[in-house]
Amino acid sequence: MFEIVKVGHQKVLGEVIKITGNKVAIQTFESPSGLRVGDPVKSTGEVLCIELGPGLLDHIFDGIQRPLKTIHDKLDLLYIPKGISISSLDRDKEWDFQPHILKVGDEVTGGDIYGTVQETKLVHHKLMVPPNAMGRINYIAPPGNYHVNDVVLELEFGEKKTEYTMVQLWAVRKPRPVAERIPPTRPLFTQLRALDSLYPIAQGGTVTIPGAAGCGKNTILYFMSKCSNSDVVVQVGCGERSSEVTEVLLDFPEMVIKNGQENVRLMERTTLFANTSNMAISGRETSIFSGITVAEYYRDQGYNVSLLADSTSRWAEAVREISSRIGETPGDDGYPAYMQSRLASFYNRACRAVCLGGPEREGSVTILGTVSPVGGDFSEPFTAMTMSLANVFWKLDIQLARRKHFPSIDWLNSHSNYIELFEESGYNNAEPQYQDLRRKLMKIFQEEEMLKPSVMVMGKGELKEHQKITLEISALLREGFLQQNVFSLEDSFCPLWKTIWMMKNYVTYHELAQEALKSPFHDPPLDWKTIKSKTSELFNRLYLQKFQNPRNELESLAWFAQFNQDIVKAFDNL
Numbered sequence: 001m002f003e004i005v006k007v008g009h010q011k012v013l014g015e016v017i018k019i020t021g022n023k024v025a026i027q028t029f030e031s032p033s034g035l036r037v038g039d040p041v042k043s044t045g046e047v048l049c050i051e052l053g054p055g056l057l058d059h060i061f062d063g064i065q066r067p068l069k070t071i072h073d074k075l076d077l078l079y080i081p082k083g084i085s086i087s088s089l090d091r092d093k094e095w096d097f098q099p100h101i102l103k104v105g106d107e108v109t110g111g112d113i114y115g116t117v118q119e120t121k122l123v124h125h126k127l128m129v130p131p132n133a134m135g136r137i138n139y140i141a142p143p144g145n146y147h148v149n150d151v152v153l154e155l156e157f158g159e160k161k162t163e164y165t166m167v168q169l170w171a172v173r174k175p176r177p178v179a180e181r182i183p184p185t186r187p188l189f190t191q192l193r194a195l196d197s198l199y200p201i202a203q204g205g206t207v208t209i210p211g212a213a214g215c216g217k218n219t220i221l222y223f224m225s226k227c228s229n230s231d232v233v234v235q236v237g238c239g240e241r242s243s244e245v246t247e248v249l250l251d252f253p254e255m256v257i258k259n260g261q262e263n264v265r266l267m268e269r270t271t272l273f274a275n276t277s278n279m280a281i282s283g284r285e286t287s288i289f290s291g292i293t294v295a296e297y298y299r300d301q302g303y304n305v306s307l308l309a310d311s312t313s314r315w316a317e318a319v320r321e322i323s324s325r326i327g328e329t330p331g332d333d334g335y336p337a338y339m340q341s342r343l344a345s346f347y348n349r350a351c352r353a354v355c356l357g358g359p360e361r362e363g364s365v366t367i368l369g370t371v372s373p374v375g376g377d378f379s380e381p382f383t384a385m386t387m388s389l390a391n392v393f394w395k396l397d398i399q400l401a402r403r404k405h406f407p408s409i410d411w412l413n414s415h416s417n418y419i420e421l422f423e424e425s426g427y428n429n430a431e432p433q434y435q436d437l438r439r440k441l442m443k444i445f446q447e448e449e450m451l452k453p454s455v456m457v458m459g460k461g462e463l464k465e466h467q468k469i470t471l472e473i474s475a476l477l478r479e480g481f482l483q484q485n486v487f488s489l490e491d492s493f494c495p496l497w498k499t500i501w502m503m504k505n506y507v508t509y510h511e512l513a514q515e516a517l518k519s520p521f522h523d524p525p526l527d528w529k530t531i532k533s534k535t536s537e538l539f540n541r542l543y544l545q546k547f548q549n550p551r552n553e554l555e556s557l558a559w560f561a562q563f564n565q566d567i568v569k570a571f572d573n574l
Helices: 068-075 193-198 217-227 242-254 281-300 312-325 339-347 381-389 398-402 434-458 465-482 496-518 528-534 536-547 553-572
Strands: 003-007 012-020 023-028 041-047 049-052 059-061 095-099 107-109 113-118 124-128 134-140 144-146 153-157 160-164 168-171 180-182 206-210 232-238 256-259 262-265 270-275 304-310 351-354 362-371
Touching: 003 023, 012 281, 023 312, 049 281, 059 068, 113 134, 168 281, 193 434, 193 465, 193 496, 206 217, 206 381, 217 232, 217 242, 217 304, 217 362, 232 242, 232 281, 232 312, 242 270, 270 281, 281 304, 281 312, 281 339, 281 362, 312 339, 312 362, 312 381, 339 362, 339 381, 362 381, 434 465, 434 496, 465 496, 465 528, 465 536, 496 528, 496 536, 496 553, 528 536, 536 553
Parallel strands: 059 270, 206 362, 232 270, 232 304, 304 362
Antiparallel strands: 003 012, 003 041, 012 023, 049 168, 095 113, 095 144, 107 134, 113 124, 134 153, 153 160, 180 351, 256 262, 351 362
16 A cells, blocks of 8 residues: 556556555546556555655745756746656755764664754754664765765664665655654744734644634744744645745745844745645645655754644545545545544644654654635534644634734634643743733633623623723723734734733733722722723823834833833822
């Protein structure tokens, strides 16, 4: 099963997906048009593998790792010709190889780092002994420039000598091994405060982003690619429309990120896999596994990697179509009976781990997959399967999206299983007040939701004073905190320290306003209208604090601290 074959005189690449007696079913990764009865089928005796080594970053591949830009430059064609065979990694480019502290005669095992090359300005590529190899070093290349297919290491095990280049081959459906899986307790910051504050994710975690068309799923993924604290990003465009994938291919090379004082191209930490809806469905099904294999390879080097899969629904449709073509018994909504286990085999490859070999290092793979339920129906089988497997659920609301509210996160019906993991690490070490502030914000939103029926029937005027405060602060939070203007210089990203200070100021104002209502030192007692009138300038500044520029960190921190003091002082003087 899953053996790679070459079909016909054009040597169309295919994969064996079913064996019945002396008959086999083959799915081709290219269009089978032109094939005839009697055409030869040549077995390769291998499963689908991809090349891993220097040169993966700053490149665009299709679902089976054919380099799209290289094919275009060499052949000057708009479409990939059938049967084309081009190396995924550039064999002509030279890399500055620097050997590690190992020397001839040392014993090594799988995962040991024996050398490095500077792949991009952002990523130092660590060359590792393949996971299934071990032995004594007979030869290690001296410092210098080498091609990826030059021999840089020779090991001897027993009486067998094996030469190794910078390239490793790895089967895409086989997870790469690790020394130990460890709990994902380090936060992955998105720089979107609505997500970082209410429903955080961990490095090595799993996230699903379901939403109808037009909810902003792609925009969140673009934002994650540019602003998250990941070291490497692997983006898989799986079955999306060609126009959307083209937009990614045009935009990403133009994007830059800050590296110290220098602007660096985003692509220098990014690999793209593009498999559009007009390509073969078998390639679409494979692209997800190609992407996760590359992500695991960089994880093994000790990097924190994010895999952004858009869209897993299209991948599931490809699995369903292949299953129906070979006559398998359908399950819910036509998906094969093994759909959940196949999906789990993908999401289970996300982890934070101690890597094989030395020196000791940790890495992680975080999976973020978008889901496009038909008609926005979240009870649809594949969406339900994904929700049961992912630890973070960011539900996107089409009504918020239509109001241009970004991100259009449904703050009451989303969830994160990592909040408790951050009690003793991550957020809590950096920001001790985070857990308490989050609980208080969620309580405000929940109380507002409970008050909505009463407001619809009786109007706001019939509410109690403390309820009026909650209602107005909640409305201000929606506009001033949950909504982010990524087109503005000041609000285009939001680091954690700014998010925490904004939460603190909203909570401080809300609590002091509630306490002022109960104060026995005012006769007659204060009402919300009076409090708001006397603190109107502070109330307006609560909204405007989102426009404090995080690039001027020290100045902004001083402003937030002073603003918090102004709130306390104003209520003391009421």
